[in-house]
Amino acid sequence: MSLLTVTPTGEFKHIYTNEKPLVIDVRSAREFGAFHLDGAVNIPASELSSSLFKAMLEAAKLKDKTVYILCHSGKRATAAAQRLSDEFGGHYSVVQGGTVACDDFGISIIFGSKKSLLEMPTSILGGGLILLGIALGVLVHAGFYGLAAFLGGGLIVRSLAGAGARG
Helix, strand or coil: CEEEEECCCCHHHHHHHHHCCCEEECCCHHHHHHEEECCCEECCHHHCCHHHHHHHHHHHCCCCCEEEEECCCCHHHHHHHHHHHHHHCCEEEEECCHHHHHHHCCCCEEECCCCCCCHHHHHHHHHHHHHHHHHHHHHCCCCHHHHHHHHHHHHHHHHHHHHHHHC
């Protein structure tokens, strides 16, 4: 197991351009949606678990390759890389300066609202709970309509807050 730091110039820029390595962005889904490295996978540091990471590595057949981890400027990425190294082993490189430095050095950044790995399941779960509230309102008690309305309102507020953060 090893933990290194690379700068967006030189080695990382060459590897990113030519090899398309696994790059994990550990910022929040909202931060990732605002701008991120093209091709990066968003797994927020607060949601990063060794089992999720292990499944991703096995699916991508990257067990013996270096995984690049970044955040906005480097602090969260360093902590996440250290945690993964301690829990799972492997080879990790923290991209020094994070997405801001990558943008400064001309590495491809996507601006806009790409979805994180966690947004789709959250939306599906929210929609499912709304449908369940409606069904229970019809079949059990009309009070369950309130559950559906509460969840629907929460999803609307979440969407509006996310849209406001992006611009």
